[in-house]
Amino acid sequence: MFLQEATPDTSGYMIAGYAVAFLVMFFYVLSIYLRSRNLNQDLSLLEEMEKSAVQAEKTASVQAKKSPVPTGSVRKKAAKK
Amino acid sequence: MPARPTLLKILDGLAILMLAVATYFALVKAPTELVMGQVQRVFYFHIGTAWTALLGFLFASVLSVIYLITKNLKWDLYQVAAIEVSLVFFLITIMLGSIWAYPAWNTWWTWDPRLTTAAITELVYIAYFMLRQGIDDPDRRARFGAVYALLGGISAPITFFAIRLYRTIHPVVIAGTNPKAEGGFSMTPSMLTAMFVALIAFTVIFIDLYWNRIRLGNLQDKVEQLKLKVMV
Numbered sequence: 001m002f003l004q005e006a007t008p009d010t011s012g013y014m015i016a017g018y019a020v021a022f023l024v025m026f027f028y029v030l031s032i033y034l035r036s037r038n039l040n041q042d043l044s045l046l047e048e049m050e051k052s053a054v055q056a057e058k059t060a061s062v063q064a065k066k067s068p069v070p071t072g073s074v075r076k077k078a079a080k081k
Numbered sequence: 082m083p084a085r086p087t088l089l090k091i092l093d094g095l096a097i098l099m100l101a102v103a104t105y106f107a108l109v110k111a112p113t114e115l116v117m118g119q120v121q122r123v124f125y126f127h128i129g130t131a132w133t134a135l136l137g138f139l140f141a142s143v144l145s146v147i148y149l150i151t152k153n154l155k156w157d158l159y160q161v162a163a164i165e166v167s168l169v170f171f172l173i174t175i176m177l178g179s180i181w182a183y184p185a186w187n188t189w190w191t192w193d194p195r196l197t198t199a200a201i202t203e204l205v206y207i208a209y210f211m212l213r214q215g216i217d218d219p220d221r222r223a224r225f226g227a228v229y230a231l232l233g234g235i236s237a238p239i240t241f242f243a244i245r246l247y248r249t250i251h252p253v254v255i256a257g258t259n260p261k262a263e264g265g266f267s268m269t270p271s272m273l274t275a276m277f278v279a280l281i282a283f284t285v286i287f288i289d290l291y292w293n294r295i296r297l298g299n300l301q302d303k304v305e306q307l308k309l310k311v312m313v
Contacts, residue, residue: 007117010118011119013120014119014120017126017181018126021176024169025100036297036300039297039300040300043307046307
């Protein structure tokens with residue numbers, strides 16, 4: 001190649017080089033975007049689960065206050081009646 | 082995930098703009114090299130990505146030292162982000178070099194000191210991610226990763242100086258001459274301009290991707306923490 005007098009046509013290699021560089025960068029940016037999207041989906045799902053867990057806990061404590069489990073003396077009175 | 086900061090949005094735009102400018106300078110502004118022809122134009126991106134990748138690996142070594150001193154996991158996250166982006170950039174460097182080598186050296190690959198050290202560097206950091214995947218405990222993973230990244234960082238200067246220390250056919254285009262080099266060339270002022278534009282462009286792109294990768298890491302941590310909280 002270096003013994004030739006005319007400049008060789010190496011444009012194909014140049015195009016291949018730039019295509020590779022742009023493709024690798026594109027796929028990396030895409031991977032960041034996809035990973036971020038999936039994590040955001042996971043995050044909203046987990047937040048939803050956390051919210052419903054807190055809600056369930058609250059409901060359970062309110063119900064426990066409204067209808068407490070009868071104590072021994074209450075049970076005896078109920079039995080006498 | 083918190084909304085993207087305005088500065089990051091500006092940086093995203095600037096990175097795209099700089100990539101376009103660097104491409105314009107490399108493909109249009111820089112003259113065609115007489116001996117190699119158009120393929121020499123891949124040199125600008127080759128240098129730009131190599132520069133940022135090797136600096137990124139060194140930066141990761143500094144971050145691993147900070148982690149080992151402070152034991153704060155945020156430094157581990159910064160280190161992983163730096164290595165991941167550098168790994169991608171260095172992959173581009175190697176692929177562009179190989180594409181340039183075929184018309185210049187008549188082979189896609191040769192076990193020349195520069196090419197060998199570059200391949201070792203890439204493999205060292207691929208192994209870094211494999212090592213991390215094999216450890217479940219976050220503190221242990223961060224500690225092992227930091228020590229590995231610190232030792233792996235040695236490969237970056239070795240790769241850089243390989244063409245200055247050993248007999249090699251790889252050209253030393255910047256600050257040096259190599260009588261054994263095949264495919265070396267002297268740069269005209271417009272070639273130098275294109276090279277510096279590429280260096281600046283890839284530095285900006287690196288910073289932008291690095292910031293985005295850190296945000297992804299933070300999100301990953303948040304999801305992991307919430308997962309533990311919900312599951313317990």
